[in-house]
Amino acid sequence: MAARSPITCHVLDSSRGHPGRNVPVKLEILNTAANNTWGGLATGLTDSDGRVGALLDPSHQLVAGIYRMTFQTSDYWASVGVTAYFHPYVQIIFEVAPGAEKQHYHIPLLLSPYSYTTYRGS
DSSP: OOOOOSEEEEEEETTTTEEOTTOEEEEEEEEGGGTTEEEEEEEEEOOTTSEEOOSSOTTOOOOSEEEEEEEOHHHHHHHTTOOOOSOSOEEEEEEEOTTOTTSOEEEEEEEETTEEEEOOBO
């Protein structure tokens, strides 16, 4: 198996049945030592299949902590001509537990103009 980013994501526009292409994505980690501020780790743009597979370098070692992935959904909706939507962006906050730093984390986002859902993918 080829080395991959320890955190990946995927956007599916469930209202249209298509991948969410060209969605800007930002990954951050909560810095509890600095008054609970978010520190940037990576940014990316979903590809034609709605995925960001190279968000972090495969050699990047995750640390236990709280992470936040932000999907700039307003940019996506504008690109597909949707003018009425509820969420201009979606933030998914998840934890890498102590002892689980070597696991892979895949963050799928199933998106429609008025709702979204997520789960821990594989």
